[in-house]
Amino acid sequence: xxxxxxxxxxxxxxxxxLDGWTGSVALLxxxxxxxxQPTVVPIPDGLxxxxxxxxxxxxxxxxxxxxxxxxxxxxxxxxxxxxxASSGGDGENCHEICQALSHDERMISPxxxxxxxxxxxxxxxxxxxxxxxxxxxxxxxxxxxxxxLLEAVTQVAVDQxxxxxxxxxxxxxxxxxxxxxxxxxxGVAFVLxxxxxxxxxxxxxxxxxxxxxxxxxxxGDSPADRMSNxxxxxxxxxxxxxxxxxxxxxxxxxxxxVVNIEYLDxxxxxxxxxxxx
Amino acid sequence: MTQLLLKDYTATSCVGxxxxxxxxxxxxxxxxxxxxxxxxxQIDTWTGEVSDVDDERLTQTxxxxxxxxxxxxxxxxxxxxxxxxxxxxVGRWGRRRIGVFLGTSTSGILQTELAYRRRDPATxxxxxxxxxxxxxxxxxxxDFVRQALGLDGPAVVICSACSSSxxxxxxxxxxxxxxxxDAAVVGGVDSLCLTTLYGFHALQLTSNGPCKxxxxxxxxxxxxxxxxxxxxxxxxxxxxSDAVMLLGVGExxxxxxxxxxxxxxxxxxxxxxxALDFAGLEPGDIDYINLHGTGTLSNDSxxxxxxxxxxxxxxxxxxxxxxxxxxxxxAGALEAVICSLALQHEFAPAGINTRSLDPALGxxxxxxxxxxxxxxxxxxxxxxxxxxxxxxxxxxx
Numbered sequence: 001x002x003x004x005x006x007x008x009x010x011x012x013x014x015x016x017x018l019d020g021w022t023g024s025v026a027l028l029x030x031x032x033x034x035x036x037q038p039t040v041v042p043i044p045d046g047l048x049x050x051x052x053x054x055x056x057x058x059x060x061x062x063x064x065x066x067x068x069x070x071x072x073x074x075x076x077x078x079x080x081x082x083x084x085a086s087s088g089g090d091g092e093n094c095h096e097i098c099q100a101l102s103h104d105e106r107m108i109s110p111x112x113x114x115x116x117x118x119x120x121x122x123x124x125x126x127x128x129x130x131x132x133x134x135x136x137x138x139x140x141x142x143x144x145x146x147x148x149l150l151e152a153v154t155q156v157a158v159d160q161x162x163x164x165x166x167x168x169x170x171x172x173x174x175x176x177x178x179x180x181x182x183x184x185x186x187g188v189a190f191v192l193x194x195x196x197x198x199x200x201x202x203x204x205x206x207x208x209x210x211x212x213x214x215x216x217x218x219x220g221d222s223p224a225d226r227m228s229n230x231x232x233x234x235x236x237x238x239x240x241x242x243x244x245x246x247x248x249x250x251x252x253x254x255x256x257x258v259v260n261i262e263y264l265d266x267x268x269x270x271x272x273x274x275x276x277x
Numbered sequence: 278m279t280q281l282l283l284k285d286y287t288a289t290s291c292v293g294x295x296x297x298x299x300x301x302x303x304x305x306x307x308x309x310x311x312x313x314x315x316x317x318x319q320i321d322t323w324t325g326e327v328s329d330v331d332d333e334r335l336t337q338t339x340x341x342x343x344x345x346x347x348x349x350x351x352x353x354x355x356x357x358x359x360x361x362x363x364x365x366x367v368g369r370w371g372r373r374r375i376g377v378f379l380g381t382s383t384s385g386i387l388q389t390e391l392a393y394r395r396r397d398p399a400t401x402x403x404x405x406x407x408x409x410x411x412x413x414x415x416x417x418x419x420d421f422v423r424q425a426l427g428l429d430g431p432a433v434v435i436c437s438a439c440s441s442s443x444x445x446x447x448x449x450x451x452x453x454x455x456x457x458x459d460a461a462v463v464g465g466v467d468s469l470c471l472t473t474l475y476g477f478h479a480l481q482l483t484s485n486g487p488c489k490x491x492x493x494x495x496x497x498x499x500x501x502x503x504x505x506x507x508x509x510x511x512x513x514x515x516x517x518s519d520a521v522m523l524l525g526v527g528e529x530x531x532x533x534x535x536x537x538x539x540x541x542x543x544x545x546x547x548x549x550x551x552a553l554d555f556a557g558l559e560p561g562d563i564d565y566i567n568l569h570g571t572g573t574l575s576n577d578s579x580x581x582x583x584x585x586x587x588x589x590x591x592x593x594x595x596x597x598x599x600x601x602x603x604x605x606x607x608a609g610a611l612e613a614v615i616c617s618l619a620l621q622h623e624f625a626p627a628g629i630n631t632r633s634l635d636p637a638l639g640x641x642x643x644x645x646x647x648x649x650x651x652x653x654x655x656x657x658x659x660x661x662x663x664x665x666x667x668x669x670x671x672x673x674x
Contacts, residue, residue, distance in 0.1 A: 002456060004457075087414065088414065089436075094389075097476075098393040102393040106317075107475070108472075110476075110479045112476075113536075114476075114535045114536040117438045117660075118382075123661065123663055123664065124662075126662070126663055133529070133530060134447075139416045141414050144416075154455045157455060158454045175403045176403070180409045
């Protein structure tokens, strides 16, 4: 049996009150207070101007955390397979299309249409990073983070390749918001590798930091772990991509342990974390 | 990679419900496209609508999943004893050891389109009976299918436009190799909706008539709907000679444009080469290529260059979308089923509607069914965002 293990080499993180992985470690550790602030989503580098004009918040979010993660890991993206996991894709764009189709005119723009595909972020990522490697675009409703992590770690372990995982979600506007209340944009990304890499003797600024932790994943039935901080718990419970927070917490405190992440009805993904010295 | 057995498979499309109807249509070169009469669409195009979807009723306990996409899924699952085959696998492996990997592009978005028409005029609220998770969300179809079949293994929807239900074979293969599962229900379900009809129309990619892949007068796609499923297991020690196996999966990205393929077909070429490499086969080992062949000027031109660069003009190929239309997120699985029928029933299916083959496309395009045993076939599926997947299927003997 293949041991489903992967080494984290880089982390990207953007969410309400969470601005980058490095900038969020202290509050995930509980050393600094959580301050409620809207998610700050940067304009991603690498896209040609025409594409940059066409992308919405969701794609910026996904590219933003993905670029953070590869930068932390110090890996080149051009041959890096990627797994994109999102519960709903671009909610704003979906609303605009359904709104337009409800009228008698029923005109939608070509850009709106091609941005409506669930793999829009994967497509723009490939254009921005010139990556010709395979990418996957997944959805498993509230369990999309766990499904993405399972797919990514399986790729790492079975195909013995480095993989980028990007999980992201953003709000729908009304009236869909009332049916699917995701309160804010949240994205998380991991560069995952099949083998441990030691930090280079003289790591330059922004260069590779080597493996951060080793993850071993298996299917389980334990109830999902929660965050003790009520603000962070509220994010975890309301944004599918933020189901990653208990894992991020364990990585921030740099302790070995097991976190259970919600997966399908009542099942869980048990993730064992061993920090790399 | 580990080879996998397609223990059973089924497809329901505009050419018919189930394998026999599909096989009959292919043999008779009969298509299922007709002038678009879907919903309130006023577009001068042809579509491939599946008959009797509206009559399908979901069992009461699964009522929250009721939408056209899941009705189509249920209609297809009922064909060919597929549900019984899955039940046998459950008996053998247990419900937790069978995964569900399905592709769709638009899931139940039609339900949302309809709900937007029924918004409360005063508050703008969507109607109370609209269930987002059961219908619109992309995962809806996998959640519905796993519950309908009583499965409790890993489940996911791959939603990468028109490569979706080819790529599911890759995910299932990896989870089988990781020993997370002993069997997998893979497939694709995509149903007609206004988003795709008006969206492709806005891109000027819909044909005014039935699509004519690889014709010099080709003018776009015919949007259709379909549901196709396969039950994958590891290859047992003894096999019937006509058993169909998954031999390879090749995936790549174009890194070029969101809605146009790379003009030289570089991504398509990389996917085909990766599938051959995975299977340990040479281009000369392939007997038939089921082309993506949407019937747009750019797809067929780019795909031809890719195919010619790998296979020259020595391997016959066709696009079966002239008959089935382009079932988008279900196309990969539908065409994997068509390839399986071709392998088992010993013929290479023709592409229909193509009257005047475009001489600029230098590949061997089949406009007549070619009888005779074929052992290994390649099936191409490419999608928006520059996502490419090639499946390699073969007979056991």
